[in-house]
Amino acid sequence: MSELQAGLFVLLALGGPAVVLMRDPLRQTLMVGVYGLALALLFFVLQAPDVALSQIVVCTVAVPVMILLALAKVRTHEHESHDDEQEQRASSRGDRGR
């Protein structure tokens, strides 16, 4: 096994726990994009260019876009329900004041 392959295997073995132990999903997304690029590099070195092409496109474009959109939806929804609660509280206070 060449040094490049050994180095990439070790890099992936360290990158996996790095993605898992990062708790914030936003930072995890960026980390998984970098991990996917390292994986694509390993696929190139293992003489698999088709798989590397697939992996680059999917793991840096497709998956992070979907995760970020899901996170955006969750955040918007939280703001909306927060606003709804405040409105309800304000309107009930107004009724009691009359």
Place this chain on the structure above:
Amino acid sequence: MSVLAYGTAGWLFLVGLYGIVSSRNLIGMVICLSIVQSSTYVLLLSIGYRRGAAAPIFADIPPGSRAVDPIVQALTLTDVVVEATVVALLLALAVQAHKRFGTLDPNELTPLRG
């Protein structure tokens, strides 16, 4: 040498499973699932590798020269794209769970009552 290659695949599988079990956020759980998937790709391609061989593309090397295994590459290739759509399905589940329960914490999700 083989220990490093196959051991990385096994190690990534276990690390990803630990991430799924101990995650506090549904979306983080989905990201750890993609780590588990990547461990299978590493294992498949490590099995099919031959030392000193070229990629199985015979456009510029004569057919019959030493090349790596094309079948495991075909399996991994379709797998990478299809698993992305499965990840999308799981993310949609997470978004709907958040709408229903107001939280993304798997410990707080209560079972549905009839």
Place this chain on the structure above:
Amino acid sequence: MSERIRIRLFLAGGAGLAALLAWGLAGLPAFGEFNGACALLINHVVVAQRHATDAVTAVNFDYRALDTLGEEFILFTSVVGLAVLLREQRSERERPPARASEEHRFQGSSYALRALTLMLVGPLVVLALYVDSHGALTPGGGFQGGVLGAAGLLLVFLGGGYLTMRRLSPHALVELAEASGAAGYGLIGFGGLVFAGVFFKNFLGLGTPGELISAGTIPLSSMAVGLEVTGAFVLLWSEFLDQALIVRHR
């Protein structure tokens, strides 16, 4: 089950799983000493039998075309499942921006970003078509080219805004593209059954290896799969975009 008990249970089970994995992985041939007879045979005969220079695409769309049919329908089904999951509920309504002036503008969107992305859309779509059609010749094929094509549409969203992207890819057209890609691949299989007696047998003329029109039905299968994957990913992204941008609580 509380979280600490769950983690301890996992560590106990994980130790057993690690032992089994170590025992199983130790029985594999050494790294670099692969000797599978079928794979090495395919490497020797793929150019002579199918006139295709890319052995991986030939395996995907010809030797093991049935597996690719299954994978394609996994993709189709999960997209249908996602569309069902994210359908409009009774407690929600869609509020699309009526005019371009009240469109969603995200932070950091500047003229430089718009110029760069709009310049890159054309080359990206051409690259996607190139990778799709040269599946039998060089590394590429339907799956990779399909995602590249969908990424082109994503660049339109980044550069032009939500309304432009919606106008370029209305729901009906995208669903039609995805369905026809999936059906087209199945029809190629039936063509093999009708014209050559075996499901998914390569029934078109094989041509000269290395030319664009060669390897029989492999480029056609590649284009059909590319169409389906493009449609699938555009559908996925537009569902999530709709959820994030225009679906609101009633």
